[in-house]
Amino acid sequence: MASVCGRCNFDDEYKKEMADKIKAAMDGCGTNEADIVEVLVTHNNEQRQAIAETYRVAYGKPLIEDLISELTGDLEEVVCALMTKPREYDAKMLHDAICGAGTDEYTLIGILCTRTNEEIEQIKEAYTTLYEADLVEDIQGDTSGYFGRMLYSLAQAGRQDCDSDDDLADEEAQKLIDAGVGQLGTDECDFNSVLCLSSYRQLKKVFEKYQEKREGKSIEEDIDSEMGSDLKDGYLAIVKVTKDKEGYFAERLHKAMKGWGTDDSELIRLICSHAETDLLWIAERYKEMFEGADLFENVKDECGGYYKSVLLSLIAGRYVSKDE
Structure with missing residues (x-):
């Protein structure tokens, strides 16, 4: 049995065999969920897309539509996730987080604070294709304050990709200290300019310098005491992903x-x-x-x-x- 990494012998005949197996699992009275699950989890996403294309041509309907009509609840949700391309899935999750009832800040943080520049660009492209809308504009329209600024910055996909610079790390660590615990109040803009722009390699060095300058106190502790609510969660996510x-x-x-x-x-x-x-x-x-x-x-x-x-x-x- 193939693993989730996919199969090697993936020719047209095999794709048709898998499409037929899923079709048979949905025909007649009741649904053979076991066969559907077995096909989907033993192929990688690219192969699932190929099986879905073979199914569409063979049976005249998108596979995901037939699956949705047969499945319910958590099984339907997880199968839809498996049948969606990764960056399209991210785009759908972001759209639901922004355009649903209220704003799901936790999901916004979990995606935008953890994806690479290339992935964010692909997400934005998928978002526009799926919803004929601009992700950055939708984020601006649904979030506000410094939390909105943080998400806007991350959605630009402009994080630097360079090796760490020891002298610059020292300067940026001091900049964060001066913007937070070193003054009355907090200069969130200075935090944003470092945390959302510097490369992860640079940030790792910045956080080490920060802890040295603070005599053992971590940046996580200071963010926790200086920031509030969603902005705090977003900045902490960036720190944790870096470390x-x-x-x-x-x-x-x-x-x-x-x-x-x-x-x-x-x-x-x-x-x-x-x-x-x-x-x-x-x-x-x-x-x-x-x-x-x-x-x-x-x-x-x-x-x-x-x-x-x-x-x-x-x-x-x-x-x-x-x-x-």
């Missing part, structure tokens, strides 16, 4: 399953977005951060049915049945 990207996502996964209930949409977003890139490393970091907790087992305890089967398969890198 420990896998740890940042592990923390979000933990939060999605912590306490009463499960934030299934966040769980789906995180696992599907990282399944083909760094989910393995995030799972290892998860275990280190949360006293040996196992991501696979925690998701197994929190979720059920074929929805659980999809998530566990993505974590394990192999097909996992709903009864395993």
Whole structure:
């Protein structure tokens, strides 16, 4: 059985075989969810798009429309995530965060504070294609204050990509101190100019210099005391991604399953977005951060049915049945 990384023998005949298998799973009385899940989780996103194209030509309808008509609830949501190209998926999540009832700041932070310049440019292009709208303009229209400024800056996809400069890091660390704990009030613009523009390699050096100058006190501690609400969360996300990207996502996964209930949409977003890139490393970091907790087992305890089967398969890198 192929893993989520995809199959090697992926010719036209095989694509038709997979399209037929999904069609058969939806024909007749009832739906064979197991076959649908098995096909989707044992191929990577690019291969799922190819199967969907074969299905569209063979059966005269977009595969995702037929899947939506057959599935419901969390299973429908996770299958839609799997059937969407990664940057289109980000664009849809951002659109929902901005244009839904209220503003989902947590999702905005989770995407814009963690994507590369290239990915943000691709997200903006996908957003315009899907919604005939400009992402930056929509962000401006839906957010305000310094939090809105931070998101606007990140959406420009202008973060520098250069090696760290020790002297400049020293200057920028002092700039952050002077803009925060070194004065009455906070100069959020100076924080923005450093955190949203400097390369991650440079920021890592800046944060080290900052802690030296503050005699052991971290920038996270000072942001926590100086900033408020969503702006604080956004700046902390940038710091955490700079210092420990896998740890940042592990923390979000933990939060999605912590306490009463499960934030299934966040769980789906995180696992599907990282399944083909760094989910393995995030799972290892998860275990280190949360006293040996196992991501696979925690998701197994929190979720059920074929929805659980999809998530566990993505974590394990192999097909996992709903009864395993």
